[in-house]
Amino acid sequence: MVLADVIKRWKQISGHEAYLATGTDEHGMKIQQAALGVEIPPKEFCDNNAHKFKDLAEHANISHDFFIRTTDQEHKDVVQQFWLLLKARAPEGLGLYKGKHEGWYCVSDECFYPEDLVQSSISPQTGRKIMVSKESGNKVEWVREDTWFFPLSKYKEKLLQFYDENPNWIQPADRMNEVRNWVQDHLEDLSVTRPAKRLSWGVKDPEDPDNTIYVWVDALVNYLTTSGFGTKWQVGDKDTGIWPADMHVVGKDIIRFHAIYWPALLMAAGLPLPKKILCHNHWTMSNRKMSKSVGNVVNPFFAVQRWGLDALRYFLMRNGNYKSDSDYANESIAAIYEKDLQANIGNLFNRIARVRKVAWSTIEAVEFAKAGRFGNLGEILSTSSPIFLSLEKSLQSLPEEIRTHMDQNQVNHALQHIFWLLQDTNRFVSETEPWKIVKEQDANARTRLNWVIYRSAEALRIAGILLQPVMPEKATQLLDGLGVKPERRTVEYARPDADLDYGTEAAIVSQKPDAFGSMFPPVAGIELPDFEVVAGMEGPKNRLGRVVLAMAEEIQKAREGEKWRIEKITMKINQNTAISTSKALLVPYEAHHVKQYHAWMQDPDIQEATASEPMTLDEEYENQQSWRTSSDKLTYIVCAPLTDDVSLVKAGTADADPLMRGDINFFLYPFESDDEDIETGTEGWATGEVDVMIASPSHRGQGFGQAAVCALLVYIQKHLDGILSEYGAKELKGLMVKIKEGNKGSRALFEKLGFVQKGEVNYFGEILMTIEWDEILRRDWWKRAEGEFKEVKYEMTLSLSFLFGSAASEVIHGAVVFSRHGDRTTKWYGAQSLTRLGAEQNFQVGRDYRDRYLASDSQYRILGISEDEYKPSQIFASAPDQGILMNTATAFLQGFYPPLADLDPEIASKTLNNGSESQAPLDGYQYVSLHTINDNSPDTIWIKGDDACPKYVTASKSFMKSDVFAQREEDTKEFYEQFYDVLSDGVYNLRPENMTYKNAYNIFDLVNVARIHNSTSPARNVSNADLLQLRTLADSAELGQNWNESDTARAIGAETLSGAILNQLNETVTSEGNLKFSLFAGSYDTFLAFFGLADLLDVSPNFYGLPDYASTMAFELFTDDDTDSFPSDPEADLRVRWLFRNSTAGDLETYPLFGTGEDSLPWSKFVTEIEKRAITDVGDWCTKCGAEEDFCAAYKHDDESAEGESENKTSKKGGMSNAVAGVIGAMVTLGVVAIVGAAALVIMRRKRTAPAGEKSSIRSGSTDGNAAKV
CATH class of the missing domain: 3.40.50.1240 (Phosphoglycerate mutase-like)
Known part of the structure; x- marks a missing residue:
């Protein structure tokens, strides 16, 4: 919504009449299921969500002219009118027809996918194969049903012809290519209804009420409803109001619906097509797709309250782009806030318009310009001081570049150029030093002063005009502060010298201005989550503040309850527990088991039996960590039984590789039923899945599998409350197991335990066997299993000697x-x-x-x-x-x-002398x-x-001035230039001139970190060979600055x-x-x-x-x-x-x-x-560094007085003075x-001799290579 709002506002200040329509899509299977899950009617569910979206639009200052809900009766009427238009084309073979459909359907995406756009994948929940969409990654299911079809395939040539005639119809161009390829290779007739008995929540076919119109047909028609179709105009009318739309702004996940289905449907109805589609990418959190189930979502109300609305809008537009997904992180917002807003815009505004004493004013400076006082700059400005004209190039060229970028919808590039304009202006002010010119007494001093203020004010004025679409409130504050008239805030005035009728008198502020009263006041540190920040703010001053505070208090209560619950169940309930029976030992799946497990999974027979794909060893380690810390899984390694009756099992002993036999896992899912009579009252129910594997053929048939399953089920029964609490469920309804059809041994095992087959063989050749949980407790084998069951403590004691080898007979003393x-x-x-x-x-x-x-x-x-x-x-x-x-x-x-x-x-816990207990x-x-x-x-x-060693800085810089350095810089010039496109977006602000060996470490670090942390960054396309070259060059540059045998000042830190x-x-x-x-x-x-x-x-x-x-x-x-x-x-x-x-x-x-x-x-x-x-x-350091630190005065060497030093004098020798x-x-x-609650073996990079492409992680330096290094 923010991007669409920015574009609308830009069009308005560019002299166009502009309207913005948005709203909520409220029909479909997802809504029906979500409403059922919370046990409220779908309409009430939609009303609640629509209210939230309207609130969000209001608080985000979205200037929408229409907010449409697809449940509005007016819209439903228009959908049915449009539907009948599509049916009317049936005689020509270009309208709807009825038939039978089967295919891969995705509930999450609410669409069918052709066979070549689905693929097998591994469920993170179970490790089993599932079918997913190649586009979205969401799970698909095979569906068969009667349906109405839209003959999309018959519009193939018309669509391709339209794309050829309008090559820039979709922005960016790669999305246009993507759409064209889809139409060329994947176009199939479109199923446009769902059986009403399966999907009741939607618009019914007015002539066939047993069918519900496909949600995407319903949703797309909202644009016509907004424009007055069906009420103000009809097909064939000359005046179609505001239709067709000048632009649809859509996410990449719905480009196919807008760029293929929608134009074909409009062609069928005889209506004009929208003029342009702008397709944006997504925001991720921690470089993962935002998902409530994962918990990596942003509460926009909290974010607005924390950072301020305009600052957040600025960040979203500054970091968002059309090339790749962008990562949302408070660290990034804080960096943008400090660098772009506080240090750049806010700082310049304060320097020019909020002076600390009567020194200058913008109104006087503009009056000088209006009077032509800057006509003969050669006489006014010192010829030896070209700095007075250093801003002119930016001031003359950048505003035009900014306008071009905005006209091309490249908002992030426009903001980057605004940043550069103001950055250059801040530098201009620092170099011309107007506070010194004020004190100069020559005849031209006041003119020079006003020249500096006027050119700086012009940059601010132009930036303020151009920032209005992105930051409407702050831009207004800035322009008001400069005295710019409201009618002169349009794009035509966003050029130098276009307005000579603005300015204000000096706005005097105190000698110590209040930072919290500034344009961009200080904000809370990034270490706190949003809800804690807003909960700690002063009393709410507006409705948003009251809404946010109420939400924060609600979350705080939930967090406290969650903390209590977690403490009660000790986080991972099987973390320190092994299970012992006479036939098997079960131990928690830990990192030291991974190598053996990985070896098992290379066996094609095991892959086939478990419907699994082989993973790399690193992937297995990551998988093990994920499974061990997940609340919806219990994971165990099955081992040979203990030979002694013990109460403690140490890791690496009874579960050493030779004693490992297989694994057994338990997964929890939300309960689902095929029984239509069971639709309510199921909230909080869960279904469990058991998965067992005995790896070696020589150990199969010996009872390990049955012993492991029985032991695990007894454990689950004994700890059921804790397991369900950790998962967030109330009741376990039953168990299931999926077995390959030909795996007779596993089928016999589970039949013996009481499981029965349900349904037919699925797409993967598996059968599903189930049993109700209450039934398990009544089986004959249960009491025997309970009698054999024993829990023993499991202790992780693997030491580094295990990892690094044995020592000879020796003793470490320190x-x-x-x-x-x-x-x-x-x-x-x-x-x-x-x-x-x-x-x-x-x-x-x-x-x-x-x-x-x-x-x-x-x-x-x-x-x-x-x-x-x-x-x-x-x-x-x-x-x-x-x-x-x-x-x-x-x-x-x-x-x-x-x-x-x-x-x-x-x-x-300790007992004190008085008998009381002291608990730490x-x-x-x-x-x-x-x-x-x-x-x-x-x-x-x-x-x-x-640090603070001048001779180190000098010695380090001497390397950068050396012939060796200069030659490397020249040799690598072309190599570094190729990375500008990789690093020119986002918050980096790298310019082409930064892409040299001088910034070897910075460039390597930024590319490498992006490859490690950002799965959608352009840096992911940097080859391993190029990354190795970047690393090698960074190594040479940093080593050169910190070591030289002939100049040991570089090594003073060592x-x-x-x-x-x-x-x-x-x-x-x-x-x-x-x-x-x-x-x-x-x-x-x-x-x-x-x-x-x-x-x-x-x-x-x-x-x-x-x-x-x-x-x-x-x-x-x-x-x-x-x-x-x-x-x-x-x-x-x-x-x-x-x-x-x-x-x-x-x-x-x-x-x-x-x-x-x-x-x-x-x-x-x-x-x-x-x-x-x-x-x-210390004295030696002071002398060698030539340091002038305050403490060095106390450590000056004086041979005459050294002999008589008092014993009580502070020691000068190495060590820490208390x-x-x-x-x-x-x-x-x-x-x-809170950050390091659990440890994990984190592999960043292997030994230096590792092959190219291994992940590494080094510090980031400054552009001159001499910042403090950490």
């Missing part, structure tokens, strides 16, 4: 880990934050190091470290006070020391101290030594980190192992610098490129014996090894440091080597708890 953050929002948007995926990655890394250093069964366990409960004296963690790095460390620490209740509920909050969440360092602290150098590492390891040694583990969270540039500094570049190709998200390096302090105490002679017995892990998917591998070729070094040799490379003194290090408690750590 470790220091440096970790890069996980996946994050790109720097190109401005503000950065850790994504949910990134938090999961860092959480996973923490959990992996927990398995290595804390697990009792790990050969790498740190001696004496507390396995479960956090001990402050043993752990040190630090991060700069940047949100992304603090959250990185916090997520890591959550995995390292998870809530105590996850480990042992008894630990989370949040299930024993552990508040691991995180020392944070701000930029004003000398401790900031240890983790981010290159030198200071080396000092911090040495300090922490030395603390472990001097405390005789009391400090056991240290964590630093930092950024990729420090990794690169360390690779060079530690002589690793020739050791492995891993070290020539950027480390992936969540990569880590670890320094381990160990002895080569198995003693249980700290060595008495550390220099003789202790050794240090260095390990690196690239991403969460790589192996933790040992590499030789400092060119020694040794996998580990004696402690004394390690200290000697790292001291050669480390900065261990006086300036912060401690992050509940406020920060709680903010991450």
Whole structure:
């Protein structure tokens, strides 16, 4: 609706009379079923929805002239008139005829699909084959019925001729090609009725009431109803009112109905066709199609209240495009809001029209122009200052380009050019500095000042006029603020010097203006969901506010209820439970089972028996994660029975690969009945499906299958309330199973249990067998199954030693880990934050190091470290006070020391001396101290030594000025130019001149992130070879900025980190192992610098490129014996090894440091080597950097006074000074708890030697390559 409204408003300010019609399509099977599901009449259901859509249109400021509902009686009358016109053409063979129809019908899409446009697919619910539409992906079913047909095939040549004569009828052109191909290759006669006994909710055939007119015929006729057909004019009249429509604005999912069916129907009725069809793409959420069932939908009322109406309209038009779907994300809206609206439009308006003292005014500047005071610019402006004319090119050319884009309906391109115009104007103001010109005393100073204000005001005025269709309220506010008369706000005035009769006196604001009173005030942070933001706003000031607040309160209550319900059933009910019987063991399906399961599924016989398609190993891992966390599935691996009576099964023991026999799954669906008498009272009913597979032929026929099914059903009965509650159902009505017709063994198994066949063999050669749930409990086998059933605890204890191999006889005494953050929002948007995926990655890394250093069964366990409960004296963690790095460390620490209740509920509760019980909050969440360092602290150098270091910046830029860099830039010029079309849309604002090696990392990052996160981005079309080339170039550019053997200033971040590492390891040694583990969270540039500094570049190709998200390096302090105490002679017995892990998917591998070729070094040799490379003194850093930070003054070296320093003086050596290090408690750590509630092995990119096309994830830098790097 917003796009249509923008186009209508544009036509109006361009001098055209324009009308907008919209409304609600209210008939059809979907509506009938939805109304039945909530047990209200269809008309009442439609009334409720129509009211919501009307409200939304009002609150979205949609300037519609007609709002039609297809249930309106006037419209139904017109539909029947049109229907009779189609029947009247029957004698010519061009009208309706009756016949029998069978084919693939999609209830969701409400249409039939020809055979060549359906395909088999895998149901995410069950993993079984289903048939789906190739276009929409929705499920189709084979249907046979009597129907009326429209002879669409007889209009093939007429349609093709029309397309040839009107090649631009559909925009964009690729949709025109799509439509033409459909007509050429897929045109079939169209079934245009449904039996009234199956579909009663619709317009009846006036001559054959047993048939209901096809919903799309009904819906399309709404355009004729709006235009007055049947009431104000008839076929053959010369005056047809506002018909034909100048444009239909439609979504890509309904282009076929509007571009094929509709013109053919109009041809049959003898009516003119619409003049143009504009087809837009869809909005996705988290790069997935929005779906209520998935939960990734946006409440538009909340979004409007949160961001402001015009800001939201601007975002939708700015980011929407006709090439691909666009992703809706609060992060993107916030970036647009801050960059385009606050920093660009709002900032320029404040600078020009809302000055802080009487310095200038737009009215004076315009009066100067009107009086011809700018006639001789050569005398007025300094010839040495071309900046005074630097805006002219943009001001003269961009408005015309903007008008062209708007006339071509390319609203996003128009807004991008408006952004550029105002961006150039802001730069013009900054460079000409009018606040300084005010103070100049020469004769032309006032004229120069007014020239700057006038040209800036002109850019604002033109932008304000052109922004009216998109932001009608804010554009009006802007134009009012400039004093532009209402009659001069049309497109003809949107050019320089077209209006010399506007302006206002200086609008004086306070020295500290109120940001919340500005045109684009501050908004809530993106970390909160919409409903929480609006619920926390001040009292509603309008009807929308009251509506939204009521909705937010309702959702909050529902969320609280949901939270309680989830706590009651512990999220995934079978998460920590195995099921044991005398014949089989069932364990939850976990990631370590996937490889064996994947091997099973390569067997063609199993694929045939289970109606499944083979998946890649990565797809199997993704599928396993999805199934294990879904509330509508229970998934188990069937294993050999336990040989002992135990109460605990540890993962990887009784369910090791050789003991796995197959799998069994339970799926829940909403209840459906073929009994027409059962239509109401079924809300909350569910049907379960059982799916069992015994993989190896040698294990079939031994009772594993029957034992597994019986055990699973007993488990379901015992936990039925929790299972139904988790799914959201009230009652389980029955079970079903689908079996291949020829699978006699499975049929016999389920017949024995009481299942009976229902219906005939389906399209896939399967039979359906069912049983009512109450019947199961009465079967003879039930009591035997109950007697054998036993639940045992299932514990995940796989450690990294399992993943990374075994160690020799040795003892770890301490470790220091440096970790890069996980996946994050790109720097190109401005503000950065850790994504949910990134938090999961860092959480996973923490959990992996927990398995290595804390697990009792790990050969790498740190001696004496507390396995479960956090001990402050043993752990040190630090991060700069940047949100992304603090959250990185916090997520890591959550995995390292998870809530105590996850480990042992008894630990989370303690009995005090007075006998009372103390229960830890949040299930024993552990508040691991995180020392944070701000930029004003000398401790900031240890983790981010290159920040605020002038000589690092100079050294880094020297690479960009080198001959090597210049040659690479020239050699890659054509290569980078090809990516402009990929990155020129959306919020990137990349111009052609940005597409060079200078932005190597930015370009790679934006393309790579889009490929990973946005399934509809043009970046998906970038080949693996090109992506590898982008990656290679980014690697070379970033390594060049952070390492050069002859200029170690580029590696200063690694030198200071080396000092911090040495300090922490030395603390472990001097405390005789009391400090056991240290964590630093930092950024990729420090990794690169360390690779060079530690002589690793020739050791492995891993070290020539950027480390992936969540990569880590670890320094381990160990002895080569198995003693249980700290060595008495550390220099003789202790050794240090260095390990690196690239991403969460790589192996933790040992590499030789400092060119020694040794996998580990004696402690004394390690200290000697790292001291050669480390900065261990703040004063040394200040001197080497030439830094002028405030703290550097206290660290100036003075040889004469150094000898007499007091012992009480703050140490200058490496380490964290407690006086300036912060401690992050509940406020920060709680903010991450919600993000990383569950861990998953997230594979971003394999080892550096992986083939092209593997996913990777690197930081995004600034255009000059010298921004702070994270």
